[in-house]
Amino acid sequence: MIQTLLISGALLAVGMALLLVKVLGRKNGTFSSQHIHDSEAMRERGIHCVMDQDREMRNRKTLKIEQ
Secondary structure (H helix, E strand, O other), rough: OHHHHHHHHHHHHHHHHHHHHHHOOOHOOOOOOHHHHOOHHHHOOOOOOOOHHHHHHOOOOOOOOOO
């Protein structure tokens, strides 16, 4: 049991060290955004996040509920 905990702790420490190296190696120590609306390639294709699609649908004046 203790051996499993030590191995797990060592793997976590290695992972954290690699993330630290990545952060220190980047300009301003930041990661690029992973959101769809921040991706230029997605914007060129007209793909955007669900929140934006929902906002667009709610703002449309042509939506009509018929009974």
